[in-house]
Amino acid sequence: MGEDRLSNGFLPISEAEMKSRGWEQVDFVYVSGDAYVDHPSFGHAIITRLLEAHGYRVGIIPQPDWKSAESITVFGRPRLGFLVSAGNMDSMVNHYYVSGRRRESDAYTPGGRTGRRPDHAAVVYGNLIRRTYGDVPVILGGIEASLRRMAHYDYWSDSLKRSILLDSQADLISYGMGEKSILAIAEALQSGLSVKDLCFIPGTVYKTKDISSVHDSIQLLSYDEIKQDRRRYAESFFIQYENTDPFTGRTLIEPYGNGVYVVQNPPQPPLTTQEMDDIYDLPYMRACHPFHEQEGGVPAIREIRFSLTSNRGCFGGCNFCALTFHQGRIIQTRSHASLLREARLLIRDPEFKGYIHDVGGPTANFRRPSCEKQMRLGVCKDRQCLFPRPCKNLKADHREYLTLLRSLRALPGVKKVFIRSGIRFDYLMADPDDTFFRELVEHHVSGQLKVAPEHVSDAVLARMGKPENAVYTAFAAKFRKLNARLGKKQYLVPYLMSSHPGSTLKDAITLAEYLRDLGYMPQQVQDFYPTPSTLSTVMYYTGIDPRDGKSVYVCRNPHEKAMQRALIQYRNPKNYELVREALHRAGRMDLIGFDKNCLIRPRKTEHPKGQAAGAPGAARKQPVAGTIQKNYKTTSQKKKTIRNVHKKKQTR
Numbered sequence: 199m200g201e202d203r204l205s206n207g208f209l210p211i212s213e214a215e216m217k218s219r220g221w222e223q224v225d226f227v228y229v230s231g232d233a234y235v236d237h238p239s240f241g242h243a244i245i246t247r248l249l250e251a252h253g254y255r256v257g258i259i260p261q262p263d264w265k266s267a268e269s270i271t272v273f274g275r276p277r278l279g280f281l282v283s284a285g286n287m288d289s290m291v292n293h294y295y296v297s298g299r300r301r302e303s304d305a306y307t308p309g310g311r312t313g314r315r316p317d318h319a320a321v322v323y324g325n326l327i328r329r330t331y332g333d334v335p336v337i338l339g340g341i342e343a344s345l346r347r348m349a350h351y352d353y354w355s356d357s358l359k360r361s362i363l364l365d366s367q368a369d370l371i372s373y374g375m376g377e378k379s380i381l382a383i384a385e386a387l388q389s390g391l392s393v394k395d396l397c398f399i400p401g402t403v404y405k406t407k408d409i410s411s412v413h414d415s416i417q418l419l420s421y422d423e424i425k426q427d428r429r430r431y432a433e434s435f436f437i438q439y440e441n442t443d444p445f446t447g448r449t450l451i452e453p454y455g456n457g458v459y460v461v462q463n464p465p466q467p468p469l470t471t472q473e474m475d476d477i478y479d480l481p482y483m484r485a486c487h488p489f490h491e492q493e494g495g496v497p498a499i500r501e502i503r504f505s506l507t508s509n510r511g512c513f514g515g516c517n518f519c520a521l522t523f524h525q526g527r528i529i530q531t532r533s534h535a536s537l538l539r540e541a542r543l544l545i546r547d548p549e550f551k552g553y554i555h556d557v558g559g560p561t562a563n564f565r566r567p568s569c570e571k572q573m574r575l576g577v578c579k580d581r582q583c584l585f586p587r588p589c590k591n592l593k594a595d596h597r598e599y600l601t602l603l604r605s606l607r608a609l610p611g612v613k614k615v616f617i618r619s620g621i622r623f624d625y626l627m628a629d630p631d632d633t634f635f636r637e638l639v640e641h642h643v644s645g646q647l648k649v650a651p652e653h654v655s656d657a658v659l660a661r662m663g664k665p666e667n668a669v670y671t672a673f674a675a676k677f678r679k680l681n682a683r684l685g686k687k688q689y690l691v692p693y694l695m696s697s698h699p700g701s702t703l704k705d706a707i708t709l710a711e712y713l714r715d716l717g718y719m720p721q722q723v724q725d726f727y728p729t730p731s732t733l734s735t736v737m738y739y740t741g742i743d744p745r746d747g748k749s750v751y752v753c754r755n756p757h758e759k760a761m762q763r764a765l766i767q768y769r770n771p772k773n774y775e776l777v778r779e780a781l782h783r784a785g786r787m788d789l790i791g792f793d794k795n796c797l798i799r800p801r802k803t804e805h806p807k808g809q810a811a812g813a814p815g816a817a818r819k820q821p822v823a824g825t826i827q828k829n830y831k832t833t834s835q836k837k838k839t840i841r842n843v844h845k846k847k848q849t850r
Contacts, residue, residue, distance in 0.1 A: 208236055208487050209246055210257045216273055224257040225249075226384070227276045229323050231285035231292075231315040232306040232498075233490045234260040236483040239502040240286055241340050245380055247480040254278075254384055260487070261307065261314045264322045267330045275334060278387045280327050281380070282368065283340030284319035286498070288729060290354050293317060296727040297756070298354075308486075309494030317354075320346075324366030335393035336368040337383060344373040344524050345731040347403045347462060348438060348452050349421050349431075351739040353728040358425050358739075361452065361460040363405055369393045371403040374524055375510065377477060378466040400444070401466030407457045415449040415461075416441070422455065428740040429747075435736045436744035442522050444468060445576025468511070468528045468573070475536035478507065484543070501555075504544050505618075506537050508602070509559035513568045514622055515582040516652075517663040518698065518726065518734035521560050527577045529564050534602050538609070545611040552612060557603060558619030563626060563634075565599040568592050585663045588628045596626070596634035607641060617642045623649050623673040624665040639680040643688050647677070650693040653701070654712040661700030661743065661750060662734070667712075691720075696762040697753040698726040699737035703784045706762040710777075710797055711789075719769045725759060768797045 210216040211234055216224060226249060230242045237243055246256045257276075262269035270280075285292065285306055292315070293301060303310040316322040320342045327336050346362040363371050370393065372379045379401035386396050397404050397411075409415075416437060418424075424431035441447040447464040454460065469477070484503070486496040510530045512521045521527075537557070544550050556562070567573055568583040569591040583589050606615045617638065626635060638647075651670040653659050659666060674690055681688050696706060713719060728735040737743055737750045753759055761780040764773035777798055781789050789797045 207481060208234070208483055209250065211260060211272075211487060211489065213272060213274075216257055219255075221255055223255075224273045224276050225254040225278045225388075226256045226281050227270070227273050227279075228256055228258045228281045228283070229262060229270060229327070230258065230260050230283050231289055231319040231323075232260065232283075233308050233314075233496045234258050234487040235306075235490075235496050235499050236485065236487070237499060237502065238478050238480070238482055239499075239505075239507065241376075242283060242285075243482060244477060244480075245281065245339065245376060247482060248377055248381065248477060249384060251480055252381060252384070254388075260490075262323070262326075264316045264319075264326055267326065270323070270327055270330060275331055278384065279335030279337055279369075279393065280331075282320055282323045282327070282336060282338050282343075282366075284323075284342035285315065285340065288342045288345065289315055289317060289319035290352075291727070291729060294354065296725045303497070305498040306496065308490040308496055310497045318342075318365075320362060320368075321366045324368045328367040335370075335387065336366070337370045337372055337380075337393075338362065338366060338368045339372040339376050339380065341520075341524060343368075343371050345520050345729070347371050347373050348418075348450070348460065349424060349434075350730040351431075351728065351735055352730065353735070353738075358421075358431065360421060360454065361403070361405075363403055363460055364454065364458070369404070370396060372401060373403060373462075374401050374465055374526065375469075376401065376466075377469065377473070397461065398463070400463050403460060403462045405458060405460050407459070409451055409459050409461065412449055412451060412461060415451050417451045417453065420453040429742055432736050432740045432742045432744040432747070435733075438462075438731075439522065439733065439744065440579045442526060443528070443576040443579070444526070445574075446579060447576075465526060468526065469530045471531055471533050474510075474530055474532045478532055478536055478540060484547075504547075504550060504554055505556035505558075506540055506544075506554060506606075507559055508532055508537055508557050508562075508599075509565055512560040512564060513577065513583040514561055514564075514625075515585050515663045517661065517737075518695070518732055520729060520732050523731040525560065527583075528572055529567050531565050534605060537602060538605060541606055541609055541612070545609065550611070552614065554606060554612060554615045556618040557606065557615060558617055560620070561622045561625075562617050562619040563596060563599060563621055565602070566593070566595065582663065584622070584624055584628075585665065586660065587665065588624065592625075592628060594625055594628035594630075596629055596631070600634045600637060603637070603642065614644070615642060616644045618644070618648065621647065621649055623651075624669045627669060627673050627676075635676065636680055636684075639677065639686065639688065640684050643686075646689050646691045648691045648693065649673075652693065652695045653698070653705070653709055655701070655705040655708050658698060658701045658705050661737065662695075662698055692718075693722075693724065694720055694766055695724045695726055696766055697759045699734055699741075699743075699750045699752050701726075701753060701762060702751055703758070703761065703765075703780050706765040706780065707784055707786055707789070710765040710768050711795075713766065714768075714795070714797060719767055723763050723766045725763055765797075774798060 228246050249256050257273040259272050304312045307314045320338050324336055343362055348361050352359045379399055382399045419430050419434045424434050444465040444467045450462040452460045490496055511525045511528050513527045652664050654667045656666050728738040738752055741752050743750050761776045764776035767773055768777045790800050
């Protein structure tokens, strides 16, 4: 089966495969930090297939050995240039937990093995190519380059780094999703223009020593200035944030030393529905290259193999999310016809079991612009669509998405269509028509619906750019009501985040009390992870909210971060000491005891509320009726006795 796929059209990853196509040279070499998976959920697959469709010859070097120059000479010198990406994830996020501990596996590497790409992969690959081939054009793309295109805070080195364009020695960055800009770059290079002259393409970043021809621009503070003053960095970043829209964004100039400037052109225009369809209709093999299958396959494809990408962009505006900088706030969608064509391809796959795992994108239920003006005038600079509450111009309407889901459900061979990418519950609640909500519960939940309230403290939610907790509470109540009406037992799985800027121990305790009252302890908790180019990361680094210039409490101490995380999972015995210390520090020893409102029980040697046994004025804990006061050798003996007493009471 692997050989059949190879002969049917994987792009070459070796000289032998290149020559089997009758090529002596490729136009572009795409160097990727990921294994080669020819599926439209992988950036390298989209860009290479798009170039192929426009007549360019492309070879792919997946996960080259960055310690050897020979690893990037597989195809020799490309005719037009090298395209470089760290992969579908920032290489540092791919490698490390927020604690700094190395991850045990890599879903984008055959067999899930680690160590197949370097830290700061785009920088390492760029320098390797420059040392090997001298003046060959090098164009960076992908999420790592996109979010590090200007000066940025790097969590792993705890420092403000220069634009990745300078550190990688590349010529250009194609930022965002990159389809339009990469075709413009290819066409310009094909026409004979020097890469040094490509200063006019939307969605690109270039470096220059002459800015006299740059018009309608904003000059940001210099790298030296923002490195010395964190408040000024916050101000500079917010200017960038306000210029991420293709309709209103202006050219940005960031000065560096020695007369060097990094210039960011405005974003590329959003894709039309036809353009989206054309991209997803390209002849992907929808599998990893057979060479990788021999190494155990690529784990990342398992999650998306039977899923459909229906949209791009997000106007949700979460401050800890980089989508505004990468895909933008304008929703771009595929047609129903395109999605149904892809669904039929899935159905014909011998391993398809009748279940479409997801129909969505960054936010599944965003299938239209938030208001009528966005596709003409762009998004608002001075306001968000959903935060702090839905804009009066917001059009919350799920009818078109519902029609799509019904069409997919009706396909022969489809048993279930699930929605597993994020549902924006505040947008759902803003829709006056409950039809979609009811059908979501009835048809599209696989037992559990994952949603992201993130926190319950309104003060923390405000720093996150999320709606007030009352919105989630109303949504959860409605979800339970609909399940009861439909006779279903389905549950919400809320994603929660600890130690986000603005979150104190008091806020973490508030969240723990909420979970106590809910009777729920999450198995997974996400510590806030400061990734490049998000408002929340700027808050973490500067202690300032760029939106209003106000100071923000930031939890940076690893021990306090551990306490905030432990509070969310306070029932876990392993977290006892951390939870107890957190309650002590916050002056909430009232939450230590045997009362139903307490989070944890006291130690054997102390009474509730932190009073040691026998201490002056210590209040004696009243025994449960019918129990015998005694010293227990083990906690399990104590629990067993209490259970027996309760059983006797129930049988009286």
